[in-house]
Amino acid sequence: MLIATLVLLFCTVQLIRSVLRPLSETMAIADRIAQGDLTTEIQAHDRDETGRLLRSLADMRDSLRGMILAIQEENAMLRTIARELGQASKSLVERTGQQSDSATSMASATEQMITNISQIAEHARDAQSISGQSERLATDGGNVILNVVDGMKGIDEAVNRSSETITALGQSSEDIYSIIQVINSIAEQT
CATH class of the missing domain: 1.10.8.500 (HAMP domain in histidine kinase)
Structure with a gap:
């Protein structure tokens, strides 16, 4: 074992x-x-x-x-x-x-363009104002010219009347001269 x-x-x-x-x-x-x-x-x-x-x-x-x-x-x-x-x-x-x-540049350019457009609009308003003044002046000038024309017509009529009066005076002077001639002739005879 x-x-x-x-x-x-x-x-x-x-x-x-x-x-x-x-x-x-x-x-x-x-x-x-x-x-x-x-x-x-x-x-x-x-x-x-x-x-x-x-x-x-x-x-x-x-x-x-x-x-x-x-x-x-x-x-x-x-x-x-x-x-x-x-x-x-x-x-x-x-x-x-x-x-x-680029966006900043574009914004700046747009801002400048807006400024330019504003200036153009201001110039257009000024031009419109000047145009309105010119129109008023032209109208006033036209009225003055019409008044001058009316005045000249009045002067023409007055000159015509004066001319007629002078012609009538001239005729009267001739008549008076004739009468004076008659009186002188009568006076020489007497």
């Missing part, structure tokens, strides 16, 4: 070594992977549970490598996109500044 116990003890120690050593190595590999070391070489030659566990760890390591690589590529792409967005934003800010300057 002692031999059987020794054999059993020897088999138990061998069994523990054959299970615990690979399990201990597997745990060490899992710890390195957990700490971020994805360069760890994993060799799984056995077909037992420990071998399957090592193959699963190798698959997990490869998947993690693939995910990290994809994340790095996405990160690089995101940096590129962020840089391009920054440049586009800067360009947009510059264009917005230019458009703001």
Whole structure:
């Protein structure tokens, strides 16, 4: 029985070594992977549970490598996109500044145009006022001319009457002269 116990003890120690050593190595590999070391070489030659566990760890390591690589590529792409967005934003800010300057210039030009239109309207009102004054002056001048014409007609009539009166006086003077001649002739005869 002692031999059987020794054999059993020897088999138990061998069994523990054959299970615990690979399990201990597997745990060490899992710890390195957990700490971020994805360069760890994993060799799984056995077909037992420990071998399957090592193959699963190798698959997990490869998947993690693939995910990290994809994340790095996405990160690089995101940096590129962020840089391009920054440049586009800067360009947009510059264009917005230019458009703001253009809008300011346009507002200034519009304001100047409004001022010019106001001045033109003021000049038009002045011209209308002057035109109204000119019309009144022309009307007044026309009335003065009509009055002058009426006055000249009156003068013409007065001159005509004076002329008739002078003609009548001239006729009367001739009649008086004739009478004086008759009187002188009578006086010479007496």
